[in-house]
Amino acid sequence: MTDHKPPYLGFGLGLRPQHYEEILSGNPAVDWFEVISENYMIPGGQPLRIFDQIRERYPVVMHGVSLSIASTAPLDTEYLTALKGLADRIEPKWISDHLCWTGVHGVNLHDLLPVPYTQEALDHVVDRVRQVQDFLGRRLTLENVSSYVTFGQSEMTEWEFVTEVANRADCWLLFDVNNVYVNAFNHGFSTDEFLHGVPQDRIVQFHVAGHSEEEGHIVDTHDHPVCDEVWDFYREAVTHFGPVSTMIERDDNIPPLAEVVAELDIARKIARELQDGARLSAAE
Amino acid sequence: MTSLKELQARFQAGILTGDDTILDEVKDSPREQRTVLFGVYRHSYVARLAEVLANDYELLHTYLGDASFAELAKAYIDANPSDQRSARWFGRHLARFAKETAPFASHPEISEIAALEKALADAFDGPDATPLSVTDLAATPPEDWPRLILEPHPTAIRLTFTSNAADIWSALKEETQPPAPSHLPEPQALIVWRQGFMARFRPLAAEEAMMWNEAAKGVRFGVLCEMVATFAGEDGAEIRTATYLKDWIDADMLAGSRLEPAHASLEGAGNSVSVRPVNQ
Numbered sequence: 001m002t003d004h005k006p007p008y009l010g011f012g013l014g015l016r017p018q019h020y021e022e023i024l025s026g027n028p029a030v031d032w033f034e035v036i037s038e039n040y041m042i043p044g045g046q047p048l049r050i051f052d053q054i055r056e057r058y059p060v061v062m063h064g065v066s067l068s069i070a071s072t073a074p075l076d077t078e079y080l081t082a083l084k085g086l087a088d089r090i091e092p093k094w095i096s097d098h099l100c101w102t103g104v105h106g107v108n109l110h111d112l113l114p115v116p117y118t119q120e121a122l123d124h125v126v127d128r129v130r131q132v133q134d135f136l137g138r139r140l141t142l143e144n145v146s147s148y149v150t151f152g153q154s155e156m157t158e159w160e161f162v163t164e165v166a167n168r169a170d171c172w173l174l175f176d177v178n179n180v181y182v183n184a185f186n187h188g189f190s191t192d193e194f195l196h197g198v199p200q201d202r203i204v205q206f207h208v209a210g211h212s213e214e215e216g217h218i219v220d221t222h223d224h225p226v227c228d229e230v231w232d233f234y235r236e237a238v239t240h241f242g243p244v245s246t247m248i249e250r251d252d253n254i255p256p257l258a259e260v261v262a263e264l265d266i267a268r269k270i271a272r273e274l275q276d277g278a279r280l281s282a283a284e
Numbered sequence: 285m286t287s288l289k290e291l292q293a294r295f296q297a298g299i300l301t302g303d304d305t306i307l308d309e310v311k312d313s314p315r316e317q318r319t320v321l322f323g324v325y326r327h328s329y330v331a332r333l334a335e336v337l338a339n340d341y342e343l344l345h346t347y348l349g350d351a352s353f354a355e356l357a358k359a360y361i362d363a364n365p366s367d368q369r370s371a372r373w374f375g376r377h378l379a380r381f382a383k384e385t386a387p388f389a390s391h392p393e394i395s396e397i398a399a400l401e402k403a404l405a406d407a408f409d410g411p412d413a414t415p416l417s418v419t420d421l422a423a424t425p426p427e428d429w430p431r432l433i434l435e436p437h438p439t440a441i442r443l444t445f446t447s448n449a450a451d452i453w454s455a456l457k458e459e460t461q462p463p464a465p466s467h468l469p470e471p472q473a474l475i476v477w478r479q480g481f482m483a484r485f486r487p488l489a490a491e492e493a494m495m496w497n498e499a500a501k502g503v504r505f506g507v508l509c510e511m512v513a514t515f516a517g518e519d520g521a522e523i524r525t526a527t528y529l530k531d532w533i534d535a536d537m538l539a540g541s542r543l544e545p546a547h548a549s550l551e552g553a554g555n556s557v558s559v560r561p562v563n564q
Contacts, residue, residue, distance in 0.1 A: 038369060041369075041370060042409040043438075044411045045409040045478060046481035049481070071292065076369065105293070107365045107366065108366045110366060111328055113325070120287070148321045148322070148325065149321045149322055150313070151310055151311070152308075153285050153286065153291075186313055186321070187314075215316075217324070
């Protein structure tokens, strides 16, 4: 792949139908939008028209949920064709999906299912990412997912697996700050290990989101505001990686647009403080 | 070591059928037993798809209430593992499922409310097409009208109900008390389509439904006129046909027209029915 690293876009939001009207009438202070690819793989009607209007005003990236890159089922060429068709139409800055599988035997479980961190799985995923990238004619961006179980057969850590996939398949990474936090809690590792274990030059986007805490584990529900601990880890991630396009992900209990924009402003503030701090340090 | 393929098959079976074989492959976490952790996936699968159904069939959910809708959703999810990349299409068989499955099948309005909600959703994001206008039709010379073929808007969906599901749906939409479910003395024809960005529906009288059905099959206009005349009498047939056509055009229910090749329409070319363009 010869395409250059995608540009830094600033601070974005996930585009949700509940906010269409407010976005079109208010031009909110959002630098870009991420759209769920599958939501716009539809024949026609108002959603596509509204999307076209938003696309005229804001840069857009595509984020899929059912590529199923780690599945042992054959790649779905019909899906890939639709994905490419949508990309041709909306010209996203990049196309992302998750480092996971969603089903086998013709079934889609509509969940982001975990992969064993084995050499076999690594070879399989790398081969599939290359195939998808060849088909799309561009690099793919893969996101680390939240998980609730680990496999006895795993031969490496999650961050080692993610790094190997990115380097061998030559793809980009979407660093989900919340997912690292959730997995660190659920599986008992340090967020710092993950943060320092993945390659900086591959990271093109951050996701920041809320979650739900159960007694002995955390479920990645995207239905709460971002908690303080995740903001703290976001601060560490920005310190470590530098400026990375950042997006607030809210998929359930979706509040009015102003509330999500206010959360996005927290991310802006953290990034600005760190930048100002860096400038001061450089000046000293 | 269990192969990746086998591992994924077991994982999926663990979610779909409750098979515990996968638990041999996953580990307890520092704080939680593996059964609890794998249970997150089992629970999420049903909860996520039930939520999809509740969103897609919002008024059926209101009609049935939480408990009955949850029962229907659970039965549907168990019987219909999703084979779609987008959850948008997961619930597409719900009307048929409710029609064929006890105890829902003995309440036909359940299936029919579901069918109406699905048709409205399909019309909402169905294919785009420029509606046929009166001006478009006026360009057709009067002598060519008998071999005119009308093209329904691609979002148009015909439904036929045996219950008062449409009235129940309308009451629920207006947040008023729905009528008690009842069996209609005659089946009710409905048409669902998108006008502008709005998915709509309306009942069709028996004669209009007949004409629509035949038009949608590609029957040429000259024959449609004859069929209307046969259906309810020649008196006023011309006016009735023209009125139906004008209503369809005004409501954006048609997306185009074409002329059947002259050699194929000899039978209808000499018929005595002539209909002027509706704008005259």
